Amino acid sequence: MPVRADRDVPGLIVKFGDYPLHHGVVGAIRSLGRLSVPMYAITEDAYTPAASSRYLRKSFVWPTTGAEDPGRLVEGLLRIGRPAVLVPTDEEAAVLIAEHQDELAGTFLFPRVDPALPRRLASKQGLHELCVEHGVASPAAAFPRSYDDIVAFADTARFPVVAKNREAFVRRRRPAVNGTTRIGTRAALLGLARDWGEEPGVILQEYLPHEEAEDWIVHACFDQDSSSLALFTGVKVRSWPPHAGMTANACVVGNPELAGLAARFIKRIGFSGIIDLDLRFDRRDGQYKLLDFNPRMGAQFRLFENDSGVDVVRAMHLHLTGRPVPQGEQRAGHRYVVENIDLAALLAYRRSAYTTPHAPARASGTELAWFAGDDPLPFLTMLARSVRPGAKHLYQLWRTSRRGSTSTK
Incomplete structure (x- = not known):
């Protein structure tokens, strides 16, 4: 069954804070844009990778820190004033939408949820308490x-x-x-x-030692009854910074046990919408331990798509606009690579005892986070905006090495 989105209902990417090099934003714009859904996004300036995408109808330049008064942020969203499906890409946006859903509901479409739940899930203490309450393993x-x-x-x-x-x-x-x-x-x-x-x-x-563990991810979208519209599992091959940062390289790997664990937890807490979970399988006791719960789209969500062409962002848009969500199997063995951080991660992991025995030896296909033949400008913009920070980082490393060598003379 092909994916047939409602082209009369745009998508609006909502992000707060200064992080212009976000490949997940570009992925969401492309995902819905390729279905001819008009796409809009809040951007730091007019020259971000997201703003350069051919699939973006318009960017709303709105520099924010993420620490603004919530009322001001709500007013800013309402001033955009375009009926659209909201796609939050950070915790600040997800929590703001949940806690002000009555004010936003007249203009925008988004999953309705207990207003207090996203903030609690985004809190490390709140998540730990929910894990204890519902019998989910965590450190x-x-x-x-x-x-x-x-x-x-x-x-x-x-x-x-x-x-x-x-x-x-x-x-x-x-x-x-x-x-x-x-x-x-x-x-x-x-x-x-x-x-x-x-x-x-x-x-x-x-501390869960990486040499005794394997990192897994779950991305899913749930309806108002906390039933799964799309649910995917995969293994994280590398991250940057190593073992504690953003996914740099990951593969789709079916894991029914993990999928069941995630679905049961979501049902118990009554969440609806998109989730991005990080779990570490501890080989010492055989348990999957929940490390992070992101109550929004994850940056690497484009790793996952079923054989009907549905990812979690498409699933949410289809559901909120009253369209059926085609079911299908996830693309087993598919790989996702974030070009600007995976090389550094690869070099770091060569000195690491971390292994991913469940990752396929050969990928069935690869999706790049930044480069796409039908939309090359975000990749080029990312490269251009990476030069200065990269040069600054190399200069700092050089200064540090010179101070070290001088002190030993």
Whole structure:
């Protein structure tokens, strides 16, 4: 059954914050645009890769930080004033839409959900509590409220441990750590904690050693009854930064056990819409442990498509516009590569003990995050905008190496 989208209902990509090099945004624009759905997007400026896509009808240039007053953001969305399916690409956008759905519903289409649920899922503490409540495995975790709590934790913890910002929204305003941070010793933890203030906004988590694990991902879209419209599973081959960052290379691998685990969890919590889950299979106890729950489209969602041509973004648009969602098998063995980060990830993983025994030896097909023959400009724009940050990074590495060599003379 071919995918037949409603071409009278546009899609609007909603993102808050300054991160112009986002391949997921480009993927969503292409996915619906190739079905002749008119596409619009909020962009940082007029020269982002997304803004250069041939499938984008118009970009709304709206520089934001993600830390603005929610009322101001809602007003800005309503000023766009185009009836459209909203496609959030970050936690800030997903939470804003959920918490202000009554105000937005007159203009936009989006899955209706418990207004408090996306914020709780995006919170590391909220997700951990939901996992405990519903019997889903997750790493052991502590949520210190003071420096003394951290000292008490350090006295009994088994190092290394992992520190993460407790709430997704803190990363924009006052991040305690720059993403997932592995801390090797008690002294290192206490040293970092001195800068976290009187109320440290962190979660301290059990470290799951990558040499004893395999990283899996689940992308899915659920209807108002929390029943699956499309559900896919795959294995993460490489990420950047290594073992803790964005997917750089991944493959579609069927995993009925994992699919069932995800579907049951979604049913119990009553979520509707698109999800992106990161799980780590711990070989030591044979459990899939939920690390992250993104209540929105994931950047690598284009890895997954069924043999009817449906991905999670298409599934949501079809469902919200009253169209049937064609079913089908996922593209087993398909590979997804993020060109601008996978080479660095490949070099890092050569020194790693991490393995992915479930990944196919040879991919059945490859989708690139940036380059597409029918839409080449986003790739070229990405390259142009990467030159300056890349050069700055290399210069910083050079300065660091010179200081190191000077100090040894």
